Amino acid sequence: MKVSRRRTKQQEKREDSGSKCETTHDNTSAAGRGDSHSPTAQIALAKAKSEVELLKLKVASQQEKIKDLEEERDFLRTQLTQANKAEEEKEEGGVKRKKKSIVIDSSSFDSSDSFVDSDSTDSSFEKKKKKRREKIKGKKEKMKRKKEKKGPIFQRVCVPAEVIRRYEKVLAIYMKGNTMAKSFQKYGVDRNTIAQTASIAELSLAAPETYCQLNDDRGKKEKLLDFAKKCQDVIASDKSIAEKISNMKVEGKLLPIQKK
Template sequence: MRIEELEGERDFLRSQLSSLSTQPKDEPLNDTFFNNPSENLDSSSTSSSASSEWSSSSSSSPPKKQKRKFKNKHSKAKKYKKEEKKFRQRVRTPSEIVQRYKSLLKTFPKMKTLSKAFQKHGIDRNTVVSTAAVAELAMAAPLVYQELISNKPSGETVLHFAKRCEEEIQSNDEVKNKIESMKADGTLLPIRRGKSV
C-alpha cells in the first residue's frame, strides 16, 4: 500500500514538471513601435516636414506692419519730391504767388530765418521779395486785392501786377499799417523791401 502511494505521488510530480516545461519562458513584447517601425517612421517624417514647411512660410513672408511702414515712408518721400519740384517751377499767376508765399510762411518758423526757408524750397530771395506785395495784399486786404484782380489787363505779367499791389499798399495807410502789424505777430513773413533778413 505504501509503495502504491509513493508511485502515485511520483506520477503527479512528473506531470507537474512536464506541464511547466511546455510553457514559453518569455512573453513577446507588445510594442507598436517595434511591431510597425515603418509606420512610425513615416509619421515622424511627416510631422517634421510639416513643421519645416510652416517655419519656411513664416520666415519668407514679412509682417504686414513692416510692409505698410515701408509703403508710407516711400509715399511720403515721393510726395515731398513732387512738392519740391512744384516749388521750383516759375510762378505764372497771382494765385500761384499767394500759394507759394503761404507755404513759405509754414516753413519759416521751423527754419528760424528767411534765408533758410528760401533755401529749403530752392527759391531765390529776390524772386520772393519782388512778388511779396501780391500775397501781402491778398492776405491783409482781400477786397482790395480782388478789385485789382478784376481789373487786371489780359497778358499782364506777375511782376507788373506785383508793382501795382505795392503801389496800392503804399498809398493806403490803413492797409500798410495792417500789413506791418501782421508781420510783427508772425501772420506774414517779415520781409523788408531792399533788406535781407
C-alpha cells in the same frame, strides 16, 4: 477919526492883496489843468510813441536781414567748399584708377609675351586708353545731367494765384521757427524771387477785398512784376493796409521782407 481912517485903508489893502492872491492861484491852477489835459500834448506824445515803435521795427528788420545775409553767405561758402572737395576727390580717384590699370596691364604679360611685336602692344594699349577716356567722359556727362535735374523744387509761377501759393508755403516753413534764409533754402527758392512779388501775397492776406477788386481789373497779358507794382502802390497809398501789413510782419503772420 484919523485912526479909524487909517484902519479902514489898511483893511482895504489887505482885501485887495487877498483877492489878487486868489486870482493868481486860480489862474495858476487853471493853467496847470489846461497843460495836463492839453490835446496837442497828447497827440505829440502818441506820435512820438508811434515813431519809437516804427524805429524799433526797422531796427529789428535790419537785424533779421543781416542775419539772413550772413546765413546765406555761410551756406554758399559751405556749398563751394563741398564742390571743390568733390572735384578734387574725383580727380584723385581718376589718377589712382589709371595707375592701377597700368600696373595690372604690365603684370599680365608672360615671359613669352616679351617677344611680341612692340607695334601691336602699343596699339592695344592705345585702344584701352581710348576706351577709358570714353568711360570717364560718359561718367562726367552723367554727373552733369544729374546736377541739371537737381534744380529747385519749385516751378515757375505765371499767375498771381501761384505767387500767393508759393509765398504761403515759404511762410509755413518760416512760422515753424526757421529764419527766412533757411525757409527759402528748404523750399528751393531765392530771396529776390519772393521779394519781387511779395506785395501780391501781402495785399491778398491783409486786404482780400481790395486785392480781389484789383485782380479783377488785371489784364490777361499783364506781367506779374507790373501787377506786383500795382499792389505795392495800393499798399503805399492806404495807411490802414500798410499798418496792418507791418503789424502782421511783427506778429510773424507775414514774411518780414523789407522793400529796397
